[in-house]
Amino acid sequence: MAVSCTASSPARPSRRESRIAAAILLFLALIAAAVLREQSRPHPAVENFLHARALAVGTRGPAAAGRFALPEGTFALSPPERFDRDSLSEKINGKAELYLAAGFVRLDCWRLGLAGAEDSWIEVFVYEMGSFENAFSVFSAQRRADAVGLELTEFAYAAENAFFFVHGTRYIELIASGAGEPFTRAMEAIGRRLIAERPALQAALTERDLFPSEGLVADSIRRIAADAFGLAGLDRVYSASYRTDGGEAVVFFTRRDHPDQAAALARSYLEMLRAFGAAVAPAEGMDGAFRVEVLDTFEVVFTRAEFFAGTREATDSGLALELARRLEKRLEEAGHALR
Amino acid sequence: MPSADPLDRREFLRRATRAGLGVALAGGLAALSFDASGPSASPPERAKTGLPDFSLPQAAGRIAVARGAVRRETLWLALQALGGIESFVGRGDRVLIKVNAAFASPPILSATTHPDLVFELARLCYAAGAASVVVTDNPINDPASCFALSGIGPAARRAGASVVLPAESLFRPVSLEGARLIRNWPVLTGPLAGITRLIGVAPVKDHHRSGASMTLKNWYGLLGGRRNLFHQDVHRLIAELALLVRPTLVVLDGTTTMMTNGPTGGSLSDLRETRTLIAGTDPVAVDACGAELLGKRPEDLPFLGAAEKAGAGTVDFRRLSPREVAA
Incomplete structure (x- = not known):
């Protein structure tokens, strides 16, 4: 029997x-379903490879830093670099936490060679910290014991091979590959150029006036940005x-937005000390203050208004x-002026 | 309109049979070539810990402390106290020296392994009969700049060693059995291929996050990827690294110690002349001993206790009777 498959005569x-x-x-x-199923599940080895490749290349390539007219006698030794909050640790590793906790915004770096001096260079670190207070935090936290004051800015010092200073909202480090007069001269020129090229408002550390003056160790004032004395x-x-x-x-103080916040912090602080066996x-003689004895040292803590x-x-x-x-007494005298 | 040729039953069955055979053949070939196990995620030579174990059982638990200001002298003295470099490197060995080249900073800042140590160690390895010496690290900063400006690269080449800079192709994912952090993480394994001896050389440094950077923290330089994520749990990470990497020998350079502002430092004021070099086969013990140069106790550095608890070594380095020598 013949089977017709034509359109005109469907059988x-x-x-x-x-x-x-x-x-x-x-x-x-x-077959199609099996192919689709396998395609949607790459082998773990392939996933590992792709993951590792993405991670291995993911940390390189800092962006270019801003412009900087080099002082006479210096030349760029390597391309400028810029780091943000995500990439800062690629430059300074574990120290990044110090800056991040203090409000870090970005870091610009340049490495400058000294003309006529082989293997001599200065690395310039310009940390934009977002505010003068933040810049002062990282400046004061790292202050070197044998620092020598500099006249570059109000908050500036020199070490044997480096300059450190605050300029407006920036914390700046100039670190030389060696010590000696040529390096010092070059760092001074670089520092002055940076200040001239990047005008900044002169900020005042008004909190300095709140510390009693008698017995105060010069240049020991610090601003702790976060987790002071181990208390989150x-x-x-x-x-x-x-x-x-x-x-x-x-001697320490912190000013909160509201007296209740100051009181809550004081309670937390005392609780922490008690946990350590304090x-x-x-x-005696100080209304609402507490005397603490811990690890053979003594403390007296109190709250006054927002402090x-x-x-x-x-x-x-x-x-x-x-x-x-x-x-x-100082807080009471100056408290109204700070409001 | 002309119609198509009629298809009789015989023709239909013939065509259907051909189509069926074609499909069956394709399916059969696919089934034959199908690899149910797939490519292996881990090479057969991978050790249980994720990397080969380079430690020497006959040299376990040795530690020596050498006092002096000249690194090449104190290194030699410390190694002699441990039985000589020949106790660790023999004829034909292929040696990898893992340095700390983290930053593109000059040797005077002591933020990186000192080039004098790199040179002397490579030279001694060759003198002991090593077939090859390789120096490597995965630095924080640009690798080429780090090896050049720290002086490590030139020193290694001067001694005849080759320098391997990290490249994408040299990383592969590694998991440490039982680990919480080092799981499927890119590790610089390429330079370890064919290596028979692994030596870690690191300076003693303060570290803002971990409290100290010494020989155990030095293995951080074998990690790739966004390893800064680990800083949130840095003590656990270092303890896991202590299990992952089992070196033949470690050398801890406390000739100059970075006391403050680590791990980068930046000022000579951050440094103190501590004139000590510690070498040993138990990195936990070596680091516990080195902590004293920073004025710290082992309890101040939680990663030491964690590494000991994990079985990577002992914090009680005095129990190993360290050999003390002076230049």
């Missing part, structure tokens, strides 16, 4: 033909060292109380 396929055709279509569909949430703290005939101590008792303040690491309990009283 009904036999049941057997239909079954064969259906089986073939089903088989093809199964205790940020924007100013501290300074004191040295008197009666011993040594540290003995806490009301301080949480006190003394710590005092070698003598009398000194801790005396400095706390003087600080309390």
Whole structure:
């Protein structure tokens, strides 16, 4: 029997033909489904390779830094670099946390060679910190013990091979590959050029006036940006060292937005000290203040309006109380001026 | 309109059979070429810890402390106290020296392995019969600049060693069994291919995040990718690195110690002349000993306790009876 497959005379396929055709279509569909399934599940080795390649190349290639007209006698030794919050650790590794906690925005770097001096260079680090206070935080946190004051800006010092200073909202480091007069001369020229090219408002450290002057160790004022004294949430703290005939101590204060916040911080701080085995008792002669004895040192802490303040690491309990009283007086005197 | 040729039953069955055979043949070939296991994610030579174990059982638990200001002298003295370089490197050995070349900074800042040590160590390895010496690291900054400006590259080449800079093709994912951080993470394994001895050489430095950077933290330089993520849990990471990397020998350079503002430093004021070089086969013990140069106790550095607990070595370095020698 002939089977007609023409459009004009469609013939009904036999049941057997239909079954064969259906089986073939089903088989093809199964193959297609299997292919699609395997394609959607790359082998772990392929995934690992692609992941590793992406990671291995993901950290390179800092962006170019801003323009900087080089002082006479220097030349660019390598391309300028720029790092942001995500890439800062590619430049300074573990120290990045210090800057990030203090409000870091970006870092521009240049490495400059000294003309006529082979293997002599100076690396320039310009950290944009977003505010003068943030820049002062990282400046003061890293202040070197044998620092020599510089006249570049109000907050500037030199070490044997480096200059460190705050300029407006920027913290700037000039680090030389060696020590000596040619390096010092070049760093001074670079520093002055950076200041001239990047005008900044002169900022004042008004908090400096809140520290009692007697016994204050010169240049010891620090601003701790975050987690001061090991307490999470205790940020924007100013501290300074004191040295008197009666011993040594540290004076600190932080100003919050509201007195309740200052009181809450004080409670948290005392709780932390108690957890470390500190003995806490009301301080004699200071309303609402607490005297703390911990690890053979003495502290007196208190709150006044928006301020949480006190003394710590005092070698003598009398000194801790005396400095706390003087600080309390300064805060009360200057408090209204700061409002 | 002309119609198509009629298809008789015989013709239909012939064509259907051909199509079926074609499909069956294609499917059969696919089935034959199908690799159910797929390519291996880990080469057969991978050790249990994720990397080969380069430690020498016969030299386990040795530590020596050499005092002096000249690195080449103190290195030699420390190695002699440990039985000589020949105790660790023999004829035909292929040696990898893992330096700390993290930053493009000059040797005087002590932020990187001192080039004098690199030169002397490579020279001693060759003198002991090493077939090859390779120096490598995956620095934080641009690798070429780091090796050049730190002086490590020129020193290595002067001693006849080759310098391997990290390239994409030299990384592959590695997992450390039981680890929480080092899992499927890119590691600089390329330079380890064919290596028979691994030596770590690092300076003693303060570290803002981990408290200290010494021989254990030095293995951080074998990691690729966005490894800065690990800084959030840096003590655990260092402990895992201590398990991942089992070196033949480590050398900790405390001739000059970076006491503050680490790991970059930047000022000579950050440094102190501590005139000490520690060498040993237990990196945990070596680092515990080196912590004293920073004025720290092992308890101040949680990664040491974690590494000891994980079985990577002992914090109680005095139990190993360190050999003390002076130039």
